[in-house]
Amino acid sequence: DAKTTQPNSMESNEEEPVHLPCNHSTISGTDYIHWYRQLPSQGPEYVIHGLTSNVNNRMASLAIAEDRKSSTLILHRATLRDAAVYYCTTYNFNKFYFGSGTKLNVKP
Amino acid sequence: KAGVTQTPRYLIKTRGQQVTLSCSPISGHRSVSWYQQTPGQGLQFLFEYFSETQRNKGNFPGRFSGRQFSNSRSEMNVSTLELGDSALYLCASSRRGQGADEQFFGPGTRLTVL
Numbered sequence: 001d002a003k004t005t006q007p008n009s010m011e012s013n014e015e016e017p018v019h020l021p022c023n024h025s026t027i028s029g030t031d032y033i034h035w036y037r038q039l040p041s042q043g044p045e046y047v048i049h050g051l052t053s054n055v056n057n058r059m060a061s062l063a064i065a066e067d068r069k070s071s072t073l074i075l076h077r078a079t080l081r082d083a084a085v086y087y088c089t090t091y092n093f094n095k096f097y098f099g100s101g102t103k104l105n106v107k108p
Numbered sequence: 109k110a111g112v113t114q115t116p117r118y119l120i121k122t123r124g125q126q127v128t129l130s131c132s133p134i135s136g137h138r139s140v141s142w143y144q145q146t147p148g149q150g151l152q153f154l155f156e157y158f159s160e161t162q163r164n165k166g167n168f169p170g171r172f173s174g175r176q177f178s179n180s181r182s183e184m185n186v187s188t189l190e191l192g193d194s195a196l197y198l199c200a201s202s203r204r205g206q207g208a209d210e211q212f213f214g215p216g217t218r219l220t221v222l
Contacts, residue, residue: 032207043112043198043213044151051208087151091207094164096141098151 004088004099011105012078020073020102022088027068032091035062035073037084038101044087047073078106110134112201112214120220126187129217131199133180137212139205140182142174145196145216154197157182158205186219194221 005023012018024033032051036044048055048062050071055062061074075082085101113132121127133140142154153166157176174184180201186193196216202209 030207034207034210036211036213043200043215044211046210046212049207049210094156094205095153095166096211097153098143100150 003097004090006086006088006099006102008100009103009105011107012075014080014106014108015077018075018078018082018104018106020075020086020088020104021070022072022099023070024088024090025069026092027090028092029068033062033064033068033071034089034091034096035060036087036089036098037082038087039084047086078104080106080108082106112199112212114197114199114214114217116217117215118218118220120222121189122222123189123191125189126185127189127219128183128185129197129199129219131182131184131201131214133182133199133201134212137201137203138180139202139209140176140180141200141202141205141211142182142184143198143200144168145198146194151198154184156205163205189221191221194219 034049035047038044050062063072083106085103087101089096089098115130139158141156145151156164160176171187176182198216200211200213202211
């Protein structure tokens with residue numbers, strides 16, 4: 001199975017940038033990389049996804065390594081509402097494989 | 109537009125019983141995926157349906173099954189419930205169920221097996 005590995009937790013100060021890393025060393029050439037986040041008692045929420053190039057949207061940026069074995073989710077200015085568990089996933093063999101996620105704590 | 113809805117939101121069952129969970133995807137989405145989330149195992153893929161056909165299945169026993177209707181609504185069934193089936197069951201919909209599509213998750217159904 002395709003696997004992703006992420007740090008268990010990270011901490012950030014409010015209004016500072018946050019870089020959340022993810023390793024997906026078994027990714028194959030056509031697998032997309034997705035990021036979702038989950039607040040307590042809610043379903044996961046889509047954040048961003050990409051294939052090869054870096055991607056930007058209103059929520060975040062996704063930086064994908066040239067060899068595609070890792071990626072980084074960038075929150076440009078963390079707010080208290082960004083405190084959540086962030087999941088990096090890959091779409092491989094028609095399935096999404098979720099890692100264990102990174103719990104992001106944002107300090108005021 | 110309306111998001112993904114799941115019913116019921118909470119369910120309490122006893123061992124040996126069976127349960128059916130329902131998921132209504134976003135209008136126009138033809139793919140519905142189901143996931144089990146537990147503190148120990150995280151988010152695990154159960155199965156995915158597209159146009160009433162199961163396309164993919166995760167590593168779960170045959171007690172877990174599902175189906176999709178012509179209006180894309182989906183149900184999953186768990187028979188002969190075990191204590192270890194206690195979990196949050198999430199469904200997610202997308203347009204085509206491919207890697208290029210973002211998934212939209214519902215709020216989940218919290219199942220407790222006593």
